[in-house]
Amino acid sequence: MPSKLAAATLALGGLLLATPPTSPAQASTVQPSVTVKLPSAVAGTLGSGSKSLVDTVAADILARSHDAKGLSPAVAVSKLSSQGRKVVVDVRTATPTWARGVAYVEAPRTAEGSPEGWLYIARNVNGRWVAGLEGDRTFATYVATSPLVGQAERRTMTAYADHKANLTAANTGGLLLPWMPDYYMNLTGGPHASDGATGYWSSLDFSGGNASGRVRSSGSGTATSMCGAGGGWTRVIHPNGFSTDYYHMWNATYYNGTAVGSSALLGNIGMDTCAGGSATGAHVHWSLRTYDANYNGTYTWLNGRTIGGWTWWNGSSQYTGCATRLGVTACPGNDMYNRVS
Numbered sequence: 056m057p058s059k060l061a062a063a064t065l066a067l068g069g070l071l072l073a074t075p076p077t078s079p080a081q082a083s084t085v086q087p088s089v090t091v092k093l094p095s096a097v098a099g100t101l102g103s104g105s106k107s108l109v110d111t112v113a114a115d116i117l118a119r120s121h122d123a124k125g126l127s128p129a130v131a132v133s134k135l136s137s138q139g140r141k142v143v144v145d146v147r148t149a150t151p152t153w154a155r156g157v158a159y160v161e162a163p164r165t166a167e168g169s170p171e172g173w174l175y176i177a178r179n180v181n182g183r184w185v186a187g188l189e190g191d192r193t194f195a196t197y198v199a200t201s202p203l204v205g206q207a208e209r210r211t212m213t214a215y216a217d218h219k220a221n222l223t224a225a226n227t228g229g230l231l232l233p234w235m236p237d238y239y240m241n242l243t244g245g246p247h248a249s250d251g252a253t254g255y256w257s258s259l260d261f262s263g264g265n266a267s268g269r270v271r272s273s274g275s276g277t278a279t280s281m282c283g284a285g286g287g288w289t290r291v292i293h294p295n296g297f298s299t300d301y302y303h304m305w306n307a308t309y310y311n312g313t314a315v316g317s318s319a320l321l322g323n324i325g326m327d328t329c330a331g332g333s334a335t336g337a338h339v340h341w342s343l344r345t346y347d348a349n350y351n352g353t354y355t356w357l358n359g360r361t362i363g364g365w366t367w368w369n370g371s372s373q374y375t376g377c378a379t380r381l382g383v384t385a386c387p388g389n390d391m392y393n394r395v396s
Contacts, residue, residue, distance in 0.1 A: 092145040100149045109144045111184040112158050120160045152179045155203045162331030168251035169302045170330035172281045207314040208277045214294035228295025230273040232363030232393040233341045239390045240264035245376030246369050249342045249354040257354035262338035270339045271318040273299045278310035287327025300342040303327050303334045364394025
């Protein structure tokens, strides 16, 4: 694996500038369309190694990105740049030999959909950065060994990985819909692909109702604000073998691998597009993810799964599917109460 990563890094080398921003809040945009978020304290810790770290992480996410598949890193970032989309590498914490953060590829801004994003941990091995993206074996190894992973997060992620063989269609560990139990929101979009176009129909859209627009965690786990402070995209990794994404929020609480309980406040329904996509009205775009062997670190199907007490079924086309509970059927346009069973 190191040799593969080295080759990817060399392929991307020269595209990124190594000069870090001087302010913790400053993000440095470097050509072509690779944005580096590097707080000054972290930049000082990494020193000259920040460039090779960013090169390695950027090359890895481009290799995993659906929209950059099969392209060299240089060609991939050029293609995304022509579409007005950025590759973002956010380095949040570091020691001289370890770093961790979030990286993502923006979604097209011409349609409703969510971006592709990963948590990552990287280690400097004999002067070369080797990164693990959320969901792969290297990431799992680093979760168990990196000093940048707290005990609560390590427990959650270890439990998450241990459940990968038990992800049956009906087993979602009692996950809730993204608001308080016994309140309702309006289903505005049934099962559809996370990006609104391809892949498993993993996502739902909700708005309105009597939950005061407050978006809450579908279960306990560890939460990470994928766009950083002020961004409306949060991922929660649950210890039951699933994780959930929440997009388009406003007034979102900032989390960075933070332990949260079930129904923890994440933000409010909104129209945020901090990582691309579009939104025509205030809502939350909620998605289900898993690390099981076949869909490693990716969005997974909702069809036949029970969330918030409702069993979800695909429709004849995206966004049209419905849910059933105790003989009641709810389809797009209907209000739905969130139930614990």
